[in-house]
Amino acid sequence: MKKLIELDKKHFIHPTSSIKQQQEEGAKIIFEKGEGIYLTDINGNEYIDGMSSLWNVNVGHGRKEIADAASHQMEQLAFSSAFSTFSHKPAIKLSEKLASIAPEGLNAVFLTSGGSESNDSAIKLVRYYWKLQGEPKRRKIISLKRGYHGVAAASTSATGIPEFWDMAGHMMTDFAHARPPYEVSTGEAIQSIRHVIDKEGADTIAAFMAEPVQGAGGVLIPPKDYFKEVKKLCDEYGILFIADEVITGFGRTGTMFGLENWGVIPDVMTFAKGVTSGYIPLGGVALSDHIHNVLKEQALGTMFHGFTYSGHPTAAAVGLKNIEIIEREGLVENSKRMGEKLLQGFKEIKDDLDIVGNIRGIGLLGAVELVQDIEANKRFPSEYQVSAKVIEALHQRGVICRSVSYENTDIICYSPPLTINEDQINTMVEKTHDAIFSIQKTLGV
Numbered sequence: 001m002k003k004l005i006e007l008d009k010k011h012f013i014h015p016t017s018s019i020k021q022q023q024e025e026g027a028k029i030i031f032e033k034g035e036g037i038y039l040t041d042i043n044g045n046e047y048i049d050g051m052s053s054l055w056n057v058n059v060g061h062g063r064k065e066i067a068d069a070a071s072h073q074m075e076q077l078a079f080s081s082a083f084s085t086f087s088h089k090p091a092i093k094l095s096e097k098l099a100s101i102a103p104e105g106l107n108a109v110f111l112t113s114g115g116s117e118s119n120d121s122a123i124k125l126v127r128y129y130w131k132l133q134g135e136p137k138r139r140k141i142i143s144l145k146r147g148y149h150g151v152a153a154a155s156t157s158a159t160g161i162p163e164f165w166d167m168a169g170h171m172m173t174d175f176a177h178a179r180p181p182y183e184v185s186t187g188e189a190i191q192s193i194r195h196v197i198d199k200e201g202a203d204t205i206a207a208f209m210a211e212p213v214q215g216a217g218g219v220l221i222p223p224k225d226y227f228k229e230v231k232k233l234c235d236e237y238g239i240l241f242i243a244d245e246v247i248t249g250f251g252r253t254g255t256m257f258g259l260e261n262w263g264v265i266p267d268v269m270t271f272a273k274g275v276t277s278g279y280i281p282l283g284g285v286a287l288s289d290h291i292h293n294v295l296k297e298q299a300l301g302t303m304f305h306g307f308t309y310s311g312h313p314t315a316a317a318v319g320l321k322n323i324e325i326i327e328r329e330g331l332v333e334n335s336k337r338m339g340e341k342l343l344q345g346f347k348e349i350k351d352d353l354d355i356v357g358n359i360r361g362i363g364l365l366g367a368v369e370l371v372q373d374i375e376a377n378k379r380f381p382s383e384y385q386v387s388a389k390v391i392e393a394l395h396q397r398g399v400i401c402r403s404v405s406y407e408n409t410d411i412i413c414y415s416p417p418l419t420i421n422e423d424q425i426n427t428m429v430e431k432t433h434d435a436i437f438s439i440q441k442t443l444g445v
């Protein structure tokens with residue numbers, strides 16, 4: 001164990017981590033095994049994976065049939081190119097499957113290795129579309145403050161969380177951020193997008209891009225009519241709508257894709273994470289028939305965009321098996337039913353404890369906010385690090401969750417595997433109650 005921690009410090013640069021903390025404290029947990037909703041570390045401690053790791057292990061851990069599908073495909077054809085119109089069965093079948101479950105009219109997919117690549121690809125594809133349409137000035141992307149779209153060049157710029165720009169500055173130009181519909185009304189949030197359009201000029205805007213539910217921003221669920229209004233506004237100005245379904249796809253919110261909750265169909269949809277439940281890296285961009293038709297009819301030369309692993313055969317075989325499991329086991333429906341139980345559990349915690357403010361959930365995507373003053377919705381001073389303490393208390397009790405605490409927010413996020421059952425939800429809720437209560441006591445509330 002000690003040796004592994006030393007090797008980790010010396011050689012492993014962790015993604016989205018504090019390098020200082022790693023060097024001072026070593027790796028937080030070294031995982032060894034996953035089974036269902038549980039993770040086990042190298043000391044034999046078991047944890048509920050309350051976040052599906054990175055909001056992605058939708059079908060739960062330890063699925064032998066996915067390992068078998070990967071193994072079979074690797075033996076058959078581990079890799080071959082999809083450039084220059086080369087093709088293979090797994091990518092063709094996965095694309096067909098994705099078209100069959102995607103929202104109406106999104107029937108063609110470009111495959112990638114993850115969410116950031118998907119969002120960068122979507123942004124390049126919409127710019128390409130406008131260029132082919134004779135409107136090359138339409139390059140700008142409007143996204144939302146507190147939105148998270150990844151860490152590649154375009155996706156970093158589309159992200160609306162300033163910490164992600166601090167590291168190396170904005171990566172690309174022609175991005176603007178509007179106000180999300182959480183602190184302000186739907187009307188004001190729509191007005192904010194309209195304001196950006198007017199300021200930048202409608203004829204320079206390629207697309208609006210948003211997560212159906214902001215995940216990394218703190219599980220922020222929009223009001224019922226928000227996306228309908230957004231779509232109307234986009235249509236008014238001929239702006240394309242890109243839905244970033246990287247977290248919300250594949251059953252997470254109780255529907256196959258998140259926007260279905262509000263009956264809105266995007267022009268472009270990006271996905272990753274739940275498409276393989278994290279068993280192998282894969283993502284993609286689904287395009288509407290209209291955009292695909294423009295590409296088919298007007299993109300005459302080579303489209304100079306493609307990753308070595310666009311359409312990776314093994315990843316595609318894993319994706320197919322994963323979707324088969326989601327459908328066969330009714331995991332979208334389970335997400336909806338168990339999500340209702342989770343929200344009910346949050347309500348009971350809120351009724352009982354003094355520092356629980358807003359609670360929310362949609363399918364198995366949920367959040368509990370911690371506040372000093374419920375009436376005034378006032379947070380504890382940031383130096384109290386309340387959410388970090390609750391996360392630690394949950395960790396001690398065998399539950400892994402995630403906190404969001406920028407701008408003085410104290411949010412505990414939940415995104416368990418879609419296979420979770422009622423007993424397991426109850427355990428997670430009881431442990432959450434216990435963990436928050438233990439911190440509440442120390443705050444003298």
Ligand code: PLP
Nearest residue numbers: 114115116148149150211246247
């Ligand atoms: N979009 C959203 C909504 C995400 O939550 C994430 C990752 O958390 C990404 C994009 C980036 O995906 P990846 O980390 O696979 O590049």
